Amino acid sequence: MMDRLLVIHFDPEMPCQSCDYSYFNNNSGEIHEDRRKKIAIVGGGNWGCAIACIVGRTVKAQDHMFQPIVSMWCRDSRKSGDTSPSIADVINCTHENPKYLPGRRIPDNVIATSSLLNACESADILILVVPHQGISKICSELKGKLRKDAYAVSLTKGISSIFENNVIKMQLISDGIEESLGIECSVLMGANLAGEVADGKFCEATIGCKSLVNGEELKNLFATPNFRIRVTADFEAVELCGALKNIVACAAGFADGLGWAYNVKSAIIRLGLLETKKFVEYFYPSSIGHTYFESCGVADLITTCYGGRNRRVAEAFIKSDKQLHEVEHALLKGQSAQGPPTARDVFEMLKNHKLAENFPIFTSVHKVFSGEHGAKELYDSLRNHPEYE
Amino acid sequence: MMDRLLVIHFDPEMPCQSCDYSYFNNNSGEIHEDRRKKIAIVGGGNWGCAIACIVGRTVKAQDHMFQPIVSMWCRDSRKSGDTSPSIADVINCTHENPKYLPGRRIPDNVIATSSLLNACESADILILVVPHQGISKICSELKGKLRKDAYAVSLTKGISSIFENNVIKMQLISDGIEESLGIECSVLMGANLAGEVADGKFCEATIGCKSLVNGEELKNLFATPNFRIRVTADFEAVELCGALKNIVACAAGFADGLGWAYNVKSAIIRLGLLETKKFVEYFYPSSIGHTYFESCGVADLITTCYGGRNRRVAEAFIKSDKQLHEVEHALLKGQSAQGPPTARDVFEMLKNHKLAENFPIFTSVHKVFSGEHGAKELYDSLRNHPEYE
Numbered sequence: 001m002m003d004r005l006l007v008i009h010f011d012p013e014m015p016c017q018s019c020d021y022s023y024f025n026n027n028s029g030e031i032h033e034d035r036r037k038k039i040a041i042v043g044g045g046n047w048g049c050a051i052a053c054i055v056g057r058t059v060k061a062q063d064h065m066f067q068p069i070v071s072m073w074c075r076d077s078r079k080s081g082d083t084s085p086s087i088a089d090v091i092n093c094t095h096e097n098p099k100y101l102p103g104r105r106i107p108d109n110v111i112a113t114s115s116l117l118n119a120c121e122s123a124d125i126l127i128l129v130v131p132h133q134g135i136s137k138i139c140s141e142l143k144g145k146l147r148k149d150a151y152a153v154s155l156t157k158g159i160s161s162i163f164e165n166n167v168i169k170m171q172l173i174s175d176g177i178e179e180s181l182g183i184e185c186s187v188l189m190g191a192n193l194a195g196e197v198a199d200g201k202f203c204e205a206t207i208g209c210k211s212l213v214n215g216e217e218l219k220n221l222f223a224t225p226n227f228r229i230r231v232t233a234d235f236e237a238v239e240l241c242g243a244l245k246n247i248v249a250c251a252a253g254f255a256d257g258l259g260w261a262y263n264v265k266s267a268i269i270r271l272g273l274l275e276t277k278k279f280v281e282y283f284y285p286s287s288i289g290h291t292y293f294e295s296c297g298v299a300d301l302i303t304t305c306y307g308g309r310n311r312r313v314a315e316a317f318i319k320s321d322k323q324l325h326e327v328e329h330a331l332l333k334g335q336s337a338q339g340p341p342t343a344r345d346v347f348e349m350l351k352n353h354k355l356a357e358n359f360p361i362f363t364s365v366h367k368v369f370s371g372e373h374g375a376k377e378l379y380d381s382l383r384n385h386p387e388y389e
Numbered sequence: 390m391m392d393r394l395l396v397i398h399f400d401p402e403m404p405c406q407s408c409d410y411s412y413f414n415n416n417s418g419e420i421h422e423d424r425r426k427k428i429a430i431v432g433g434g435n436w437g438c439a440i441a442c443i444v445g446r447t448v449k450a451q452d453h454m455f456q457p458i459v460s461m462w463c464r465d466s467r468k469s470g471d472t473s474p475s476i477a478d479v480i481n482c483t484h485e486n487p488k489y490l491p492g493r494r495i496p497d498n499v500i501a502t503s504s505l506l507n508a509c510e511s512a513d514i515l516i517l518v519v520p521h522q523g524i525s526k527i528c529s530e531l532k533g534k535l536r537k538d539a540y541a542v543s544l545t546k547g548i549s550s551i552f553e554n555n556v557i558k559m560q561l562i563s564d565g566i567e568e569s570l571g572i573e574c575s576v577l578m579g580a581n582l583a584g585e586v587a588d589g590k591f592c593e594a595t596i597g598c599k600s601l602v603n604g605e606e607l608k609n610l611f612a613t614p615n616f617r618i619r620v621t622a623d624f625e626a627v628e629l630c631g632a633l634k635n636i637v638a639c640a641a642g643f644a645d646g647l648g649w650a651y652n653v654k655s656a657i658i659r660l661g662l663l664e665t666k667k668f669v670e671y672f673y674p675s676s677i678g679h680t681y682f683e684s685c686g687v688a689d690l691i692t693t694c695y696g697g698r699n700r701r702v703a704e705a706f707i708k709s710d711k712q713l714h715e716v717e718h719a720l721l722k723g724q725s726a727q728g729p730p731t732a733r734d735v736f737e738m739l740k741n742h743k744l745a746e747n748f749p750i751f752t753s754v755h756k757v758f759s760g761e762h763g764a765k766e767l768y769d770s771l772r773n774h775p776e777y778e
Contacts, residue, residue, distance in 0.1 A: 204659070228777045
């Protein structure tokens with residue numbers, strides 16, 4: 001692990017050479033411990049780069065709290081023998097991710113690296129923003145190699161299942177991270193399409209925190225006058241809203257692809273929100289109701305059902321005779337939509353608890369992707385929703 | 390008032406000549422009282438005709454409960470000397486309202502009339518579906534002329550203000566109807582764009598009832614396999630959701646007109662829903678929270694903010710230098726948008742209670758229409774919303 005003591009040889013009249021900020025030299029010429037929090041972003045995709053645009057600015061604006069250099073780990077996806085530069089090198093040279101967030105400048109103080117360990121080992125706060133599928137590999141690589149007092153915030157959407165005493169059980173991604181890395185892990189979710197966030201347009205987010213102290217610190221880290229944050233301790237609901245919205249967005253995409261109307265789509269969003277609420281209340285009965293009025297609830301659901309990639313993929317899927325992976329390949333430049341695997345995981349969980357019939361939208365979305373349901377069954381799942389009984 | 394006793398001269402082998410239904414003749418040739426409820430629709434605009442499509446079918450399908458002939462009053466808007474047929478005559482001949490709901494067939498058992506009294510005096514259930522501006526004139530014409538045991542259901546959106554002891558006070562439209570006509574008045578609101586309802590597409594509605602018996606009867610009257618109804622006693626919230634959504638839809642229309650993004654629009658819908666909730670809780674503290682998850686809450690708000698006329702009018706208004714009435718004239722064929730007058734009424738109410746600052750979206754929408762606010766002030770009303778404090 002890197003040493004936290006910075007040895008600074010400086011001219012008292014000059015700013016600190018290590019970080020461009022002089023205040024912590026204290027004008028004495030002595031060695032000081034830098035108590036400011038160091039931030040690492042784990043993931044350099046579309047959302048990772050958007051959040052880098054935010055955090056790159058907020059740490060500079062709050063250099064009394066945060067170290068102004070932010071590390072960002074970007075997966076090196078080059079195949080053996082590929083001599084093109086890594087995505088980390090491209091970002092460090094051009095300050096842009098031309099593949100996933102073209103045209104948006106990533107601040108100069110965000111330094112990309114292909115080495116996960118270099119990015120994270122001295123970090124105080126890890127922002128995990130990788131697809132669900134990549135989380136467990138990252139956790140095993142980082143296990144035992146982080147600062148003991150570090151903590152994480154997960155922006156990853158999805159749910160995990162684990163086997164415990166031969167029974168399949170649901171696990172929140174944030175709980176899995178905590179278990180694997182031995183550090184606290186909060187979540188950040190909300191109505192924030194990446195491009196708009198990167199452009200600095202007004203939007204909102206919700207932090208679901210495990211401890212309020214860290215929740216408030218994360219609020220300071222992310223909040224800008226245009227990126228408005230609210231913090232709640234109801235982290236299970238926040239995280240599950242973020243995961244389950246992608247299933248609902250697939251139903252909305254099917255509705256669009258089938259030419260259904262505004263009323264139907266609004267009913268899908270409403271019934272989807274109620275299924276989300278029921279799901280959270282079943283698996284986490286201590287959750288409070290107000291979270292669905294937060295950005296991670298109704299707002300994110302609307303954004304995702306109108307402007308998100310899951311909607312787009314589902315619309316294209318139901319209109320074509322292509323396989324899902326072909327549709328994803330055509331639309332998402334190598335990234336994947338989180339809705340279909342989340343629908344599958346949720347369906348398995350519900351089936352296991354004999355609850356599938358109580359969640360007709362979640363269930364039908366999975367069955368449309370798996371070929372068991374067509375338009376009629378999806379429509380009937382709405383018309384005959386238990387909400388109307 | 391018309392006599393309720395029907396004198397039926399009939400051949401026991403033949404169906405009843407009055408209504409095409411023979412079961413209540415009881416095969417005896419005697420005079421019978423028709424205990425089935427008679428329905429009158431007051432209003433033949435876009436939404437009135439759509440609801441006539443629904444109710445025309447449901448009364449026929451439930452002829453043990455409802456008389457199969459439905460009266461529909463349509464305002465005769467011809468000017469003196471105009472020799473063209475009235476809209477009621479056109480509907481009775483063509484079974485279509487070519488101006489407000491072209492291409493949708495109104496069932497043959499819906500009989501239109503230009504006489505308000507003829508339509509309503511013998512009705513058991515009055516479905517009031519006229520613009521807010523027209524309600525008080527209709528109520529004064531009907532006062533004292535209805536069956537004593539009749540009741541009403543209002544589909545009208547808006548809020549009224551009354552003076553009481555020199556103080557301006559809010560009054561629900563349904564309460565005003567009750568006061569004026571001396572009959573109970575429930576409400577029906579929900580995510581139902583008229584054209585889609587008339588086409589028999591799947592959609593939902595919420596009935597906010599004053600008595601559960603009438604609420605259940607109204608559910609029978611309106612519900613079809615594709616028009617799904619839920620009933621709640623939280624009528625104040627149901628009615629105010631229906632009224633206030635039009636203000637939020639104007640904010641969404643401004644956002645569209647100004648080229649703002651998905652995240653902003655979702656934030657507007659969410660914050661608008663919270664302002665609605667806060668407004669209801671302030672003026673009707675006994676209201677319950679779940680109503681916002683009903684169709685009249687979040688679903689109607691989404692439909693209206695994406696597909697409704699208020700959104701369309703507001704978008705066109707902010708993009709042009711035209712007056713509001715010019716924009717309405719160009720877009721709405723003589724109908725008007727309910728959002729601007731509701732925003733004005735709500736603003737007056739809030740100002741009177743020194744609450745305007747707590748409702749920045751409601752307030753800013755009014756001020757944009759009145760020319761006091763531009764895009765910047767509207768944007769700031771979102772970014773600095775008290776919800777983020």
